[in-house]
């Protein structure tokens with residue numbers, strides 16, 4: 406049995422989980438990830454923002470994200486082919502980074518606590534009472550993804 410506590414589908418105190426994230430260090434990024442973060446920051450700015458706030462054109466809103474996502478996918482495939490452990494390790498660090506970014510952006514936006522949201526996506530995704538909780542829940546999804554990759558990495562050791 407794995408020692409990882411997945412949170413998807415469980416009732417959890419989202420604020421407690423956010424605190425846990427912020428008290429836990431981000432998994433160390435390799436050079437590839439660091440360059441990727443730098444490139445993203447150069448393209449989209451160093452401040453944590455929601456994409457809508459940036460008023461992006463088609464290139465940065467649609468085209469580049471697709472290219473970057475595609476490139477990341479092939480990169481993990483190539484790494485997998487060289488050594489599956491590297492691929493799992495890099496993805497775990499990427500998910501850990503995402504988890505921390507979501508929790509930090511919530512911390513930076515106390516006004517989101519009172520901002521209610523309605524979305525058709527709640528047909529498929531756990532409904533949250535505020536914008537803050539929605540982002541906390543998404544952050545926890547990233548933590549689950551990280552656990553998934555770490556488990557994959559551990560399987561490779563056996």
Ligand SMILES: [Fe+2]
Pocket residue numbers: 500503546547550
């Ligand atoms: Fe993820």
